[in-house]
Amino acid sequence: MTAVGDRPIGFGPLKRKEDARFIRGKGNYLDDIRLPGMVHMAILRSPFAHAKINSIDTSAALALPGVAAVITAKDLETLGLAWMPTISYDTQAVLAGDKVRFQGQEVAAVIAIDEYIARDALQLIDVDYEPLPAVVNARKALDEDAPLIRDDKDGQLDNLASPTWEAGDEESTDKAFAEADTIVSRDIIYPRCHPAPLETCGMIADFNPETGQLDLYNGNQAPHAHRTVYAHVAGLAEHMIRIKCNDIGGGFGNKVPVYPGYVCAIAGSIVAGVPVKWIEDRSENLMSTGFARDYIMKSDICAKDGKITGLRVDVIADHGAFDSTAQPTKFPAGFFHIVCGSYDLQASHVKVKxxxxNKAPGGVAYRCSFRITEAVYLVERMVEALALEMHIDPIxxxxxxxxxxxxxxxETTTGWxxxxxxxxxxxRVAMDIAGYEDLRxxxxxxxARGELMGIGISFFTEGVGAGPRKHMDILGLAMNDGADLRVHPSGKAVVSLSAQTQGQGHETTFAQIVAEELGIPPEDVEVRHGDTDKSPYGLGTYGSRSTPVSGAAVAVVSRKVRDKARAIAAQMLETRPEDLAWEKGRWYVKGDPSVGATIFDITERAYSGDSLPEGMEGGLDAQVIYDPPNLTYxxxxxxxxxxxxxxxxxxTVxxxxxxxxxxxxxxxxIVDGQIHGGLAEGVGIALMEVITFDEEGNCLNGSFMDYLIPTALECPDFELGATVTPCPHHxxxxxxxxxxxxxxxxxAIVNAVIDALQPLGVNHVDMPCTPARVWAAMQGNAAPP
Ligand code: MCN
Ligand code: CUM
Known part of the structure; x- marks a missing residue:
């Protein structure tokens, strides 16, 4: 095992254990699973963004040989499943009954003996739609004469999805602005984009009518929380539901929400009594599952004596037709109010409505830390604009x-x-790597030669590792995570976790934590996750919370085992526990380091017929639930x-x-790999990725022909550096x-584009900075959509 500083085992650049399986094509993804008797489901989706449904005729589809069932909202109503709760305490139609509210909304589900027949049958369903005016612009949705989208909600008279939410302090912010010597204002949009994981979303639901057991195969970032939701929705006991994730081909937040397709597959299997498989195609994924961003922001920033002093932000958050954003309950705009960034401000005030x-619901996905992406984008664009106005270097x-x-x-002015x-x-480390002075x-x-070169800066602070139970929950569930560690008589160990990898390398890094804490080589530590029957309860993987919460749980559970090992070692060495000291993998006598017991000797003893300290149980196991005292930043x-x-x-970047x-x-x-991937995504978002709609609400980016994702060609060789400031509470x-x-x-990229365009007097371009938009800005014109 490679040494890192004084660490001989545990932490370090260990190659990923899971890759042996992946590079040999031995991964086990959802579509690889074929259960005996399994049938297939396909979903009919609305061609309209807003339309009344007068009738649905399923007879021709039902008559197609091989079709077993066609499910509509009417059928779900009889099961009490026509609507489902979202993770933001809104409700969402599982299948549209009265009307459709976005293009691509689920209208009917066909179950057939194979996926081709299921898809063919969709064409035979006759839906009588009566189109209604659609609204896709969030500002226009607030107009008095805007069509009402959520007429299903009692008392809902407008398109507001939630009351205005505020953070910071308005009065002291006004004061900071009154005292400032420079003020800059901007309208900034963070457009709608999409996580687009390689593997789309899907589920195999397998209900056993004899036992009442419901097995769900579903690549999912929060299996335990989903199981709780299904238990409520389906009225089943949690122990009768088992979710198995197996390998996941990317999540990026897209696999956090509960989608209507999942509920339909479950309903289908309960009714049919056979396993039902549903996997969406690429267009369905892009058009109907959890999008990211869509924040329309207005901001003022001010400075006094060369220092930033105040920030004012007013945001319209576009939730689409149903609010199914994933974020802790008490934070309707997620952690957006970390928008005061890395700066020691006098005051700030944030408002979000x-x-x-008439757009697809979801949101908060795509490596976002619960809206911190939008916050960082806003504040870093504003700081850049302020520097330009003040004619000082942005650094x-x-x-x-x-x-x-x-x-x-x-403590920030918004309470973090x-x-x-x-x-x-x-x-300074970044400036050194860049050779900043030379670049300027x-x-x-x-x-001087008429070339347009730009240098853009961004300095971000995130809050990740949600979160302390005193501050946050999702659907009433504390955001804690469990870990269960069993060291077997052979000295090999299994650690079970509530977090679930989608490609982040957890099978390796969590084994390294046990290795670091107990001295068992990482290859001897099996990481078990993604199966609700075989892992402790916890809220899963998103918001970069696995290391801050589950990682801490694994460290603490390892230390618990180590403490037990100490008591056993003391008995073996005929001394007291407090007279022993730990070095990696071994307890030894403080005064005589040559006398000690390794973790392997101790494990053997723990399982042997030999005596153990008074009152101690045999074996070498422990369990914890970790409640983080704070986020990590x-x-x-x-x-x-x-x-x-x-x-x-x-x-060109x-x-x-x-x-x-x-x-x-x-x-x-692995950290460098995470950073490479995220930077590539940033290049995509800044330059090419966007989900747009025409006036009628038609989604214009339903395939990879129209939704461009970055390749190695658009990415430079990323130049990484690191500083290490330990988290004091982890x-x-x-x-x-x-x-x-x-x-x-x-x-950073958009700031660089603006910087490049300074000779032309351009001071703002909204993302994505496509050639058409940048060209329009260069000509002094408004950007095309
Ligand atoms: N790590 C580490 N040392 C640290 C921090 C992290 O070695 N100080 C390692 C971890 O052990 C883990 C990886 O880096 O193997 C990422 O850890 P962490 O930052 O805790 O994030 P999570 O594991 O919780 O992953 C979630 C995060 C999110 S929210 C999205 S979205 C995203 C992302 O990770 N989705 C991904 N990266 C992804 N990478 C892949 N390949 N696929 C996705 O779907
Ligand atoms: Cu916000 S995307 Mo990640 O938290 O799964």
């Missing part, structure tokens, strides 16, 4: 405004308590260098420097990192 539109403005190292723990950081140092010099020379300094072609307005501080790194290679000193690169990179 949410609206319904200088940041350096003068950062929260100082000595100020941690630091940042745990630790040295922002100045991390910024190069830019000056190029400008990773941060980073990113610098993007772009070239804009003056003839075609094409943007020539260099990208990313210095992340996620505290102690368990596996630096048992390993670690902070989450999975979402950081996606959160931090779009503003």
């Amino acid at each position: 949410a609206v319904y539109t 200088d403005l940041r350096m003068q405004s950062f929260i100082g190292t000595e100020q941690f723990p630091y 308590t940042y745990d630790s950081g040295d922002y100045h140092k991390t910024m 010099q190069e830019q000056e020379e190029k400008r 990773p941060y980073g300094a990113y610098i993007a260098v772009v070239d804009v072609d003056p003839e075609t307005a094409h943007v 020539r260099r990208f420097i990313a210095v992340d501080d996620c505290g102690v790194r368990i596996n630096p290679m 048992p390993l000193g670690a902070k989450g990192v999975g979402e950081s690169p996606n959160v931090g990179s779009p503003p």
